Amino acid sequence: MITIRNANDRGHANFGWLDSHHTFSFGSYYDPQQMGFSHLRVINDDTVAPSAGFDTHGHKDMEIISYVLQGRIAHKDSAGNIKELPVGEFQLMSAGKGVFHSEFNASDKDTLKFLQIWIEPNVIGGKPGYQQKAFGNEHGLTSIITPDGRDGTLSIKQDAQLFQLILDTEKEQTISIKPDRSLYIHQVEGEVTLTDGTVLTQGDGAKIRLEEAITLKNAGQQQAKALIFDLA
Incomplete structure (x- = not known):
């Protein structure tokens, strides 16, 4: 079963310094039909003005992933991590028993x-934890996050995996789905056509349940990139 989450149907908040689209219920946006998918609770598509950002605030018992699409994040947390996260890199912060952090646009013009x-x-x-790594732009499926951090991936405190998928025009990727597992696809850029003919464009999502496999094909005119979540 494939259920589409159209980008235009997402929640939206604009504070001037922050323009954010919410795949699932978040902040003032509430939809009882969009409370997450399995253990995946939030996907916020954030645009932050130069020199602006999220002031110091706290989290507890949450695995928080940031993936930079454009620009650089300036990160600082109560565990002593002071980092910059450039475009294309992944950050995984395990809040654990509690952590305070800030995330700012590191540029005063971009x-x-x-x-x-x-x-x-x-x-x-x-104990809170912090991980950060670039995984490049290899075509096909690249493993980013796993429960045990195998093969150089980031390690998450959940039975979940995250993959990056990059497809050139006319290329396709079939992903096998184990019994009792589900997939969530978030389209980052370009477009892909799914097994049932559905086309995902930037910001769209797809909930995949009770399927043995799913095929994604890039039938567009530019490279396509998606994030694939494998969830219990």
Whole structure:
């Protein structure tokens, strides 16, 4: 079963310094039909003005992923991490028993665009953690996050995996889905056509349940990029 989450149907908040689109219920946007998918709780598509950002605030018991699409994030947290996250890199912050952090646009002239993703953990409490890594732009499917951090991936406190998919025009990728697993696809750029003929464009999502496999084909005129979440 494939259920589409159209980009134009997402929640929207604009504070001037921040323009954000919410795939799932977040902040003042509430839709009881969009409370997340499995352990995936938040996908916010954020655009941040130069020199602006999220002031210091706290989180607890959440796995928080940031993926930069344009610009650079200046990160600072109460665990002593002071980092910059450039375009194309992934950051995974495990809030654990509690952490305070700020995320700012590191540029005073360029716009920052990034995805903010929350996944509920299967371990409560514990020491906060911070991971950051670039995985390049290899075509096909690249493993980004796994429960055990295997093969150089980032390690998450949940039975979940995150993949990056990059397809050139006319290329396709078939993904096998294990029994009792579901996939969530978030289209980052370009477009892909799914097995059932549905076309995903930038910002669209797809909830995949009770399927043995899904094929994504780039029938567009530019490179396509998507994030694929494998969830229990």
